[in-house]
Amino acid sequence: MATTRHDASGSRFTVIAAIGANGAIAVVKFIAAFFTGSSSMLSEGVHSLVDTANEALLLLGINRSRRLPDKRHPFGYGVELYFWSFVVAMLIFALGSGVSIYEGILAFGAGHEVESPIVAFVVLAAAFVFEGISWTVAYREFNATRGGRSFFQHFRAHKDPAVFIVLMEDSAACVGVLIAAASLALSLWTGDTRYDAAGSIAIGIVLGVTAYVLAYETKDLLIGEAANPELSAGIRRMLQDHPDVEAVNELRTVHLGPHEILAVVSLDFGSGIPSEQVEATVSNLERQIRTRFPDVRRVYIEAQDHKDHLALAEQAVMVESAPGEA
Numbered sequence: 001m002a003t004t005r006h007d008a009s010g011s012r013f014t015v016i017a018a019i020g021a022n023g024a025i026a027v028v029k030f031i032a033a034f035f036t037g038s039s040s041m042l043s044e045g046v047h048s049l050v051d052t053a054n055e056a057l058l059l060l061g062i063n064r065s066r067r068l069p070d071k072r073h074p075f076g077y078g079v080e081l082y083f084w085s086f087v088v089a090m091l092i093f094a095l096g097s098g099v100s101i102y103e104g105i106l107a108f109g110a111g112h113e114v115e116s117p118i119v120a121f122v123v124l125a126a127a128f129v130f131e132g133i134s135w136t137v138a139y140r141e142f143n144a145t146r147g148g149r150s151f152f153q154h155f156r157a158h159k160d161p162a163v164f165i166v167l168m169e170d171s172a173a174c175v176g177v178l179i180a181a182a183s184l185a186l187s188l189w190t191g192d193t194r195y196d197a198a199g200s201i202a203i204g205i206v207l208g209v210t211a212y213v214l215a216y217e218t219k220d221l222l223i224g225e226a227a228n229p230e231l232s233a234g235i236r237r238m239l240q241d242h243p244d245v246e247a248v249n250e251l252r253t254v255h256l257g258p259h260e261i262l263a264v265v266s267l268d269f270g271s272g273i274p275s276e277q278v279e280a281t282v283s284n285l286e287r288q289i290r291t292r293f294p295d296v297r298r299v300y301i302e303a304q305d306h307k308d309h310l311a312l313a314e315q316a317v318m319v320e321s322a323p324g325e326a
Contacts, residue, residue: 017133025130026048026052029127032120040180041120043203047096050099057091058166061081061162078257078258082257093215097208101201131174155217156217159228161214161218169210172207180203183202238285245267246306251265252264263296265301267302286301
């Protein structure tokens with residue numbers, strides 16, 4: 001059965017929906033922060049503004065990653081999405097988390113009176129609804145390719161950073177809204193505005209943790225991550241089942257983009273097979289792999305005797321383990 005490629009337009013729609021929601025929410029939160037003087041509300045405004053800017057960068061990365069290969073970048077620009085995703089993770093940490101914690105620390109010592117609390121709670125309720133809508137769009141897109149994996153397994157295996165970044169940002173935003181509401185309520189109930197300041201610091205910590213998780217995941221994609229084990233196993237089975245293939249010496253894959261995989265294969269063909277038949281088999285296998293696994297855009301197959309492959313692999317290991325020369 002052919003493995004269908006999930007259309008990349010879904011991630012683009014997810015990002016655009018998030019930009020619209022967070023942009024509107026940021027404006028409303030800043031207005032509410034101005035009228036209420038709430039530190040946690042101001043942090044929430046900064047949070048939504050950073051999210052909007054980040055999603056704009058993700059949209060830029062999606063558009064630039066679709067450029068066609070050229071002489072300077074013969075494998076295309078798919079990895080550029082991973083670069084902008086890593087930049088987004090850094091911005092969440094530096095701007096979202098840093099500004100929120102800094103604002104909370106300043107407000108903790110200064111003390112301030114929260115005015116018009118009803119306005120703040122109405123804005124937070126509306127923000128939670130819109131953030132929830134954006135989260136639902138991102139979760140549906142994320143869940144579309146989940147299969148039988150658990151949420152966390154799929155998060156680790158997912159190769160489209162635009163989708164899981166929006167999902168994580170919206171999750172952090174929903175948690176942040178709840179923290180802001182709770183800290184504001186405690187300030188009003190006790191008369192101690194330090195709870196509001198503590199809420200700002202807590203929001204910053206949530207954003208910091210989110211930034212770390214996203215940076216860790218996108219870092220692996222940026223430096224080159226293999227395709228999912230299920231896909232590699234499927235390719236290997238296809239190769240092993242071919243009557244002309246005596247052994248699969250090596251199969252290596254790497255993601256050049258969310259839906260663009262490079263596969264490099266070394267095969268030992270049966271002895272006595274004429275070179276013309278080997279060439280025809282290689283061409284046939286490349287077509288079969290790309291047809292069954294549409295995300296595999298480029299396939300390179302070399303014919304190599306299994307014993308020679310083992311000898312060269314052993315030699316490579318010895319060279320890598322040898323001490324470097326001064």
